[in-house]
Amino acid sequence: MLFPSFGYLVWIIISSIILLVIAAAVLLLIRKLFFPSKGAKTALILPVQGKTPRFGNNCFFAPNATIAGDVVTGNECTFWFNSVVRGDVNFIKLGNRVNVQDGAIIHCTYQKSPTVIGSNVSIGHNAIVHGCTVHDNVLIGMGAIVMDRCIIHSNTIIAAGAVVTEDTVVEAGAIYAGIPARKVKELGDSYMKDSILRIADNYVQYASWFQQ
DSSP states (O other): OOSOOHHHHHHHHHHHHHHHHHHHHHHHHHHHHHSOOTTOSOSEEEOBTTBOOBOOTTOEEOTTOEEEEEEEOOSSOEEOTTOEEEEEEEEEEEOSSOEEOTTOEEEOBTTTBOEEEOSSEEEOTTOEEESOEEOSSEEEOTTOEEOTTOEEOSSEEEOTTOEEOTTOEEOSSEEEETTTTEEEEEOOHHHIIIIIIHHHHHHHHHHHHHTO
16 A cells, blocks of 8 residues: 555544643653742742741742741742741741841741741841841841840841840831941931832842742
């Protein structure tokens, strides 16, 4: 037979289409498993003692961020490269639009001091926030350390490199700097909006670049 029958040709075409669909599905699965898209949720997210981190809407996770244990966040929080949020020995709670920048660490103290962070809070590169309370609209500068049982009131800046020692109460609307940290300046409303809220907004925007 020089020419295949019409039915045989139809069978070949249908079989080829099916094989192509299967191959495309396999390639898509391989891509998702081994080559995740930019901004995909590929951070290390771990349960501890039966408690798994819970996140609000539109959060961003850098691929090598680590979030573990009893961690609860609001919406539009961002966790950047090499950041660690470890809720293993106590709980950690974050409000909306909190950015945990590169290398920053949030932890707490076993059976004593949880960490509670409000909304519009920026935790700068390599900062440490440990077993304390941080209210809304706060900027914690690069490399700053906030220790157990501190209370950081709203509309406040902790300067880069500052160390807020245990049990310190940081009053609202001020800049604290130094080791140990002390109040150095009052903050006006315009400065708060131009610096603290602007940075919180910017990090939501930055995250969108990685999710395109």
